[in-house]
Structures are given as C-alpha cells and as structure tokens.
Amino acid sequence: MVTAKVWVLKKHFEGFPKTSDFDLKKIELPNLKDGELLLESVFLSVDPYMRPYSRRDMKEGDIMIGTQVARVVESKNPAFSVGAFVVARSGWRTHFISDGKGLQLLPSSWPESLPKSLALGTVGMPGLTAYFGLLEVCKMKPGETVLVNAAAGAVGSVVGQLAKIGGGKVVGCAGSDDKVAYLKKIGFDEAFNYKTVPSLDEALRKASPDGYDCFFDNVGGEFTSIAITQMKKYGRIAVCGAISQYNDSVPQKGNYVQVPMIFKELRMEGFIVTRWDNRREEGLKALLKWVMEGKVKCHEQVTEGFENMPTAFIGMLKGENLGKAIVKV
Ligand SMILES: NC(=O)C1=CN([C@@H]2O[C@H](COP(=O)(O)OP(=O)(O)OC[C@H]3O[C@@H](n4cnc5c(N)ncnc54)[C@H](OP(=O)(O)O)[C@@H]3O)[C@@H](O)[C@H]2O)C=CC1
Numbered sequence: 334m335v336t337a338k339v340w341v342l343k344k345h346f347e348g349f350p351k352t353s354d355f356d357l358k359k360i361e362l363p364n365l366k367d368g369e370l371l372l373e374s375v376f377l378s379v380d381p382y383m384r385p386y387s388r389r390d391m392k393e394g395d396i397m398i399g400t401q402v403a404r405v406v407e408s409k410n411p412a413f414s415v416g417a418f419v420v421a422r423s424g425w426r427t428h429f430i431s432d433g434k435g436l437q438l439l440p441s442s443w444p445e446s447l448p449k450s451l452a453l454g455t456v457g458m459p460g461l462t463a464y465f466g467l468l469e470v471c472k473m474k475p476g477e478t479v480l481v482n483a484a485a486g487a488v489g490s491v492v493g494q495l496a497k498i499g500g501g502k503v504v505g506c507a508g509s510d511d512k513v514a515y516l517k518k519i520g521f522d523e524a525f526n527y528k529t530v531p532s533l534d535e536a537l538r539k540a541s542p543d544g545y546d547c548f549f550d551n552v553g554g555e556f557t558s559i560a561i562t563q564m565k566k567y568g569r570i571a572v573c574g575a576i577s578q579y580n581d582s583v584p585q586k587g588n589y590v591q592v593p594m595i596f597k598e599l600r601m602e603g604f605i606v607t608r609w610d611n612r613r614e615e616g617l618k619a620l621l622k623w624v625m626e627g628k629v630k631c632h633e634q635v636t637e638g639f640e641n642m643p644t645a646f647i648g649m650l651k652g653e654n655l656g657k658a659i660v661k662v
C-alpha cells in the first residue's frame with residue numbers, strides 16, 4: 334500500500350494567495366488493477382495559470398491542479414514500463430495511479446545529460462507557449478522589433494531567445510536588476526527593470542525609438558496601456574497572460590485600447606497554448622534541438638521539497654523566480 338501526499342485548495346484565494354489557503358493531506362492508494370500504473374512525481378511545476386484556473390475549474394477541497402514529471406514505479410499497462418518518465422497533468426500529488434490516458438512519455442530522443450525538469454519549462458508547456466505565440470500569433474518576421482514583459486520568466490525568456498533566432502531585435506522588461514543582467518547574458522538587445530525606471534513610457538521609447546512590431550504580453554494591466562501606444566503601424570500583440578491582474582479582487586480600470594488600435598491598425602489576439610496540441614511534437618522537437626545546440630539557454634528556480642509547493646507558487650507570483658519555477662520532490 335502506498336501513501337500519497339497531496340496539496341488541497343482549502344479556501345479559494347482572495348487577493349494574493351496565502352499558505353493558509355492550502356492543506357497537506359495523505360491518501361492511501363489502492364492496489365493496481367489491470368491496465369493501470371503507479372507513478373511518483375519527481376518534479377512539479379508551479380505556474381501563473383493556477384491562480385485564475387483555480388477559481389474557474391476548482392472547488393474548495395479539490396487537489397490543486399498542475400503538471401509533473403513522474404516516474405513509473407509499478408505497471409500493469411504494457412504501454413508504460415517501470416522506470417519510464419512521463420509528463421502528467423495529475424495535480425499536486427507525490428504519487429498517483431493512472432490508466433495511461435493523457436500521459437505523455439518524454440521524447441525518446443531526450444538526452445541523458447538534459448534535466449528532465451525542462452519538460453515542464455523550456456521543452457514543455459511554457460516553451461510551446463513562446464514558440465506558437467511568436468510564430469502563429471505575433472507572426473514575427475526577420476528584422477522586426479519584439480517587446481516582451483515578464484521576460485526573465487519561463488515563457489518570456491524563451492520568447493526573447495526565439496525572436497533572436499528568428500532574426501529580430503528584442504526588448505525585455507523584468508522586475509529586478511539580476512533578471513535584467515540575465516536577459517542581457519542570454520542575448521536580449523535591450524532590457525530594463527520596469528520597477529525602477531522613472532517612466533515606463535520613456536524607457537520603452539529609449540529601448541526602441543522607432544516603436545515595436547510585435548508585443549508578447551505576459552502582464553496586462555497598466556503595462557499594456559502604456560506599451561500599446563508605442564506599437565508601429567500594423568503591429569501585432571499576442572495576449573498571452575495578464576499576471577498583473579490575476580490577484581485583483583476588484584477589476585483594474587485603465588486606458589482603453591481602441592484608439593491606438595484604430596490609428597495604428599493593430600491586431601491583438603488572445604491565445605491558449607493548447608490550441609496547437611496537434612503540433613506539440615513539432616514544437617518540442619524544435620525547442621529540444623535549440624536547447625541542445627546552445628541556442629536557447631534555460632534557467633530554473635528549483636525549490637526543494639513537496640511540502641514547499643505553496644511557498645514556491647506564492648514566490649513565483651511575487652516574482653522571486655528567475656526562469657522556470659520548479660519544485661523537486
Ligand atoms: N496563454 C497561454 O497559453 C499561457 C499563458 N501563460 C502566461 O504567461 C505569463 C508568464 O508565465 P510564466 O512564464 O509561466 O511565469 P513566469 O516564470 O514569468 O513567472 C511569473 C512572473 O511574472 C512577473 N510578475 C508577477 N506579478 C507581476 C505584476 N504585477 N506585474 C508585472 N509582472 C509580474 C514576475 O516577474 P517580474 O520579476 O519580472 O515582475 C514573475 O516572475 C503569465 O501571465 C501566464 O499566465 C503561461 C503559459 C501559457
């Protein structure tokens with residue numbers, strides 16, 4: 334008999350999540366039936382979407398939603414052998430039983446030298462978000478200037494590096510000087526700390542006096558209201574995330590987007606990465622290749638210990654992560 338530890342949403346978040354909103358519980362797992370397998374989580378992901386999706390998809394008492402890299406420890410399913418690694422969407426659990434549906438085996442070409450946790454970051458959902466957002470929503474072309482915010486995070490850091498591979502100029506904004514130094518190290522042309530610049534409007538203008546062809550928006554809110562005025566004619570805005578708004582109890586009011594959109598003839602499109610699930614293999618293959626060639630660099634903020642899941646999640650929402658926020662069990 335295996336005992337799994339799980340994190341439960343005790344109370345729906347109000348404003349910024351608190352550790353007291355979560356409960357750690359133990360669950361006895363039954364013996365395996367034919368066709369089932371037992372898995373243990375090795376790395377778990379904490380992501381911004383968990384904040385808005387918890388309100389939309391969960392009720393109090395549910396196990397927190399989320400994705401992990403897990404190892405098969407026992408199998409009565411011929412498609413999964415013991416010792417294999419998969420990406421699963423099984424929530425915040427140390428162990429779980431699956432019938433195999435929805436499990437994604439790590440690509441067979443996954444190099445031994447590459448940390449498997451990258452399957453939750455650069456070579457996983459966040460990397461795919463950057464890839465399809467830039468390729469299909471921004472439709473970036475060589476020579477264009479791309480603006481990305483939350484640039485030192487899981488999605489943003491890949492957006493900037495892919496834009497460089499695609500022959501663009503990249504401007505990144507992030508919330509600390511260390512993050513800005515990292516962006517310059519990984520090839521961003523311009524980067525600044527949006528928390529310390531005297532004027533965001535001026536900093537954006539200085540970084541690209543001619544304006545921006547593409548804006549990969551991870552933040553929303555006031556940042557967007559300011560950045561939209563500096564788009565070039567026919568610019569494209571990929572509305573990827575709105576993390577500056579996820580913890581608001583009262584919706585923010587800001588400048589309205591219609592006037593700059595009309596006069597600059599902009600295209601602004603929201604998207605969710607799962608739109609391209611049918612092209613997942615293509616995206617992962619490209620990302621894995623660029624990582625192995627050293628063209629895309631990865632950084633992870635690893636928190637040790639399953640008991641620290643809520644702290645890691647809250648820390649990521651506060652901006653404590655450089656690169657992908659991961660929990661190692
Ligand atoms: N549409 C889709 O399919 C997907 C969308 N997303 C979205 O992409 C965005 C980035 O996700 P991800 O890369 O995983 O997360 P990150 O690794 O970038 O972590 C979140 C970062 O957001 C920044 N941040 C937090 N609060 C604020 C704020 N009030 N204003 C500005 N920045 C803030 C912090 O960086 P800093 O120190 O720079 O402030 C923090 O480190 C999120 O909005 C997320 O919801 C992610 C995956 C898929």
Ligand SMILES: CCCCCCCCC/C=C/C=O
Pocket residue numbers: 381382398399400422458573574605606607
């Ligand atoms: C329970 C795991 C669901 C994983 C779905 C991933 C889609 C993320 C879309 C993100 C949107 C905004 O952050």
